[in-house]
Every structure is written in C-alpha cells, then in structure tokens.
Amino acid sequence: MDWVFLILAGVFEMVGVTMINRFHRESNWQSLVLLLAGCGASFLFLNLAMKTLPMGTAYAVWTGIGASGGAILGMVLYGESKDWRRILFIIMVLGSAVGLKWIS
Incomplete structure (x- = not known):
C-alpha cells in the first residue's frame, strides 16, 4: 500500500504543479483552491x-x-x-524511479 500512496502523492504533485502554472496565467480563486488541494x-x-518506505x-x-x-x-x-532530448531525459528520470522501486 505504501507504493500506492507514493504514486498518488506523485500524481497529486503533478496536479499541484499544473495548477501553479494555471494560477500564474489566470490568478483566480478556483486555480488557487486546486493548487492548494x-x-x-x-x-x-x-x-x-514514508511511514514504511525509506525517506530517500x-x-x-x-x-x-x-x-x-x-x-x-x-x-x-x-x-x-x-524535443526528443527532453523526452529522453524524462524517460531517464522515470527509469531511475523504477530502479529505486526494484532495489527497495
């Protein structure tokens, strides 16, 4: 269950980051509420x-x-x-996350 919580944390982090951009563009209360949520x-x-997974x-x-x-x-x-290089580095970041899962 700890890995499910961690994936959900990452998904909500994506929502938060997207809402930062939206709030920067629109500056309305709905964007702010979604950002905070x-x-x-x-x-x-x-x-x-982090109750069961190592912090690092x-x-x-x-x-x-x-x-x-x-x-x-x-x-x-x-x-x-x-750009293909940007996509390559995104794949490398995700690959590193998967690698940490395998050794944990």
Missing part, C-alpha cells in the same frame, strides 16, 4: 508512504513522478517543447 493531497500521501527512496520517486509528469503535462497542455 493538489499540493495538500500530495504531502498527505507522501507522509503516508520516497522523496526521489515522488519528485521524479512530479517533475516528469509536470514536464509531460506542460508539453500536452501548454505547448512546451517536445
């Missing part, structure tokens, strides 16, 4: 995951999911660069 849920699930592994996987997911959402939703 996404980040709050992310920290809640990260806390639950949990933090690395959480940031990996959040960073790569945020970059992917930026490409899909906001037209950010889809």
Whole structure:
C-alpha cells in the first residue's frame, strides 16, 4: 500500500504543479483552491508512504513522478517543447524511479 500512496502523492504533485502554472496565467480563486488541494493531497500521501518506505527512496520517486509528469503535462497542455532530448531525459528520470522501486 505504501507504493500506492507514493504514486498518488506523485500524481497529486503533478496536479499541484499544473495548477501553479494555471494560477500564474489566470490568478483566480478556483486555480488557487486546486493548487492548494493538489499540493495538500500530495504531502498527505507522501507522509503516508514514508511511514514504511525509506525517506530517500520516497522523496526521489515522488519528485521524479512530479517533475516528469509536470514536464509531460506542460508539453500536452501548454505547448512546451517536445524535443526528443527532453523526452529522453524524462524517460531517464522515470527509469531511475523504477530502479529505486526494484532495489527497495
């Protein structure tokens, strides 16, 4: 269950990061509420995951999911660069997160 919590934490981190961008563009109360909810849920699930997972592994996987997911959402939703090198490095970040799961 700890890995499920960690994945959920990463997904909500992606929501929070996306809402930061939306709030920056629109600056309305709905974006702010979604930003706070996404980040709050992310920290809640990260806390639950870290009850059994080592801190270093949990933090690395959480940031990996959040960073790569945020970059992917930026490409899909906001037209950010889809350069093959950018995609390669996103794959490398995700591969590192999977590697940490395998050795934990």
